[in-house]
Amino acid sequence: MNVMPDRDSKETSATHGAYLKLRELILTGELPPGDKLKIEQLRKLLETGASPVREALSLLTSDMLVERIDQRGFRAAPVGKANFEEILMLRCTLEETALRASIRNADAEWEDRLVLRHHHMQRAGLRKAPDFEDAHKAFHMALLDNAHLPMLERYCSQLYDLNIRYRYLAAGGPSYKKRDIAAEHQNILDAALNRDADAATAHLIDHYRSTGEYLSSQMDG
Amino acid sequence: MNVMPDRDSKETSATHGAYLKLRELILTGELPPGDKLKIEQLRKLLETGASPVREALSLLTSDMLVERIDQRGFRAAPVGKANFEEILMLRCTLEETALRASIRNADAEWEDRLVLRHHHMQRAGLRKAPDFEDAHKAFHMALLDNAHLPMLERYCSQLYDLNIRYRYLAAGGPSYKKRDIAAEHQNILDAALNRDADAATAHLIDHYRSTGEYLSSQMDG
């Protein structure tokens, strides 16, 4: 009658599962940019039907990680220097807007959230934990989420993910230079807690520009 | 060698057809905000199968016109004053960025395109043609497309569509005050042709803010 004693705590949807798995594969470069994504091949890889795979791919086009060519299937989104630089530029513009709005709405709960996220990120970083990537994103998104601007947050989250992809492609992993990144994060955090919007955005943008230049130099030119 | 006297502009895909039709229905308010979008109901309305409907709805979530609730189907995205104001703010920020980049790349071909789009929009407006809406969007997008920043263009296009929706919801049609809108468009065009980025963005933002305030006043508060 039924299949398994399934643990109800988790998300039980073939489509959503396929979405998360495919997203991971594309972000890490295991499905390389420009590659044709054949339904049958993915169906076997993810051990599910064709319908969930198709829907997951459709959802990934929203995130600009997959391109859909009508009547000709799907492919992993291509990469390039121009694309990378557009992402960098948009992140600077949009995250500055979001961060300033967040600081404008600053309150005690937000500060608590920031401190906590920062702490978790530090812990994960020191232990080289595999969830450092998640903690890093959580900290950055926490900086922005007090703006209460859901569409802007969505854009920033999308762009963040697209940027992760370039990090993996450039370095083969999340092991980009961790030297003074801790200090940069600390500067952003301190400025945000001081509610100094100018300093916070300056530090944030410097943070992006410096890692951006490092990645950009590694690309083709 | 070739196929048929069939125009290549014709899109032969049930999914894409359903996408265009559903998009239209949501933008014009025929499928009202918050409404549950039942597959079976849409399947009959669009005279197609369930798979194309599902995929079209998935694609519309990218455009933020449809919300997907896992295991509980789809619904037309809700509306609200906060949402409208976020759209307005994002449009001002993003279109300013794009317009400045467009002007930075200004050349003769772009100027020609602008003049042409503006002319077509005027013609359609005077004749109250039903394609004024399309011509209006084409003019506004032409202002931005010389930036050669595809993601930014995509965001602007999405936000433009979301704004159309509020116009229809507020007025029951595209008949918002046409009084001095022609003059506003002329000002934007002239400034762009003069490659005066400051003036062009100022006029563009004024244009959005004034129609924005009109719509905002009509909403709930």
Added chain:
DNA sequence: ATGTCAAATAATATCGATATTTTTGGAGAG
């Protein structure tokens, strides 16, 4: 009356199979 629970109903998510379309490979003509 009212709140709870289980059966009935309705809708979604998924599967397997088929129809269409694109791509591939090779034979024949120039």
Added chain:
DNA sequence: CTCTCCAAAAATATCGATATTATTTGACAT
């Protein structure tokens, strides 16, 4: 030897049906 065209193969898009999950209904006890 190259190009064109047609048949074979592969892949996509779509359909119809089923299994799963959410929602409603109504009986029953409090």
